[in-house]
Amino acid sequence: MRLRIAYSKMEAAKFIAHLDLARVFERAMRRAQIPVAYSEGFNPHPKISFGSALAVGVEGQKEYVDIELRQEMDIREILGRLQEQLPSGIRLLEGSVVAPGSKALMAILNSAGYLIRVPMALPIGPERLREGVQAWLGRGHIPYARYSKRGPTEKDIRPWVKRLTAEIEGEEVVLELEVEVGNSGGVRPEEVLASLRELENLPFDLEAARIRRTGIYVQYRGQNYSPLDTPKGPGAKSEAR
Numbered sequence: 001m002r003l004r005i006a007y008s009k010m011e012a013a014k015f016i017a018h019l020d021l022a023r024v025f026e027r028a029m030r031r032a033q034i035p036v037a038y039s040e041g042f043n044p045h046p047k048i049s050f051g052s053a054l055a056v057g058v059e060g061q062k063e064y065v066d067i068e069l070r071q072e073m074d075i076r077e078i079l080g081r082l083q084e085q086l087p088s089g090i091r092l093l094e095g096s097v098v099a100p101g102s103k104a105l106m107a108i109l110n111s112a113g114y115l116i117r118v119p120m121a122l123p124i125g126p127e128r129l130r131e132g133v134q135a136w137l138g139r140g141h142i143p144y145a146r147y148s149k150r151g152p153t154e155k156d157i158r159p160w161v162k163r164l165t166a167e168i169e170g171e172e173v174v175l176e177l178e179v180e181v182g183n184s185g186g187v188r189p190e191e192v193l194a195s196l197r198e199l200e201n202l203p204f205d206l207e208a209a210r211i212r213r214t215g216i217y218v219q220y221r222g223q224n225y226s227p228l229d230t231p232k233g234p235g236a237k238s239e240a241r
Helices: 011-015 018-031 075-085 126-137 189-200
Strands: 002-009 048-050 059-068 090-097 111-119 143-148 151-156 161-169 172-180 210-220 223-225 238-240
Touching (some): 011 059, 018 048, 018 059, 111 189, 126 161, 126 189, 143 189, 172 189
Antiparallel strands (some): 048 059, 210 223
């Protein structure tokens, strides 16, 4: 039985790193006595796979994880027992049985939305903000340097941004961002913020930015769909909590 679960990762849970999150779910499954399936080989590991990883410090309003079990169980019972063993800030939202042969989450999720709140280091008006965002979107090429153990690598981040809007609320700028995600790469919200500040001289206080991923989707013909809404095959069940 392969189960797909939607969950939120909020408040203090946003500081749980992606690799640690896998261990959190593994331990919770074990304590809940849910018979998770393991891979074969010299070093077997639980068959738990997530969608696109969240950066540490970024909240996730609706994330997804696939878990394979050794036997069939009632979805509502699984969600209830598992929720009791998860730390504060991780809340299970709904679950669905995945049809045999369905693609993995990382193979189908290709779009993500973010809500970003960033204070202004200096006051600006709505017109100045709008002009800066439009100028950024109008650029054909936006280089951004990423640093790794191999040194800096320049990447064009503009093609990954599908939509960007911004408005002023009090002393903060509230941005809505939609980006492309997938195995071939992507762009991070903090990179977009830094680029807006550098290229368009928008006075963002990057250190105080608060980022939430509002959803991650299967985009098809311009429409965003939940991976729980994809065909599940005959006899599939879905339960909401």
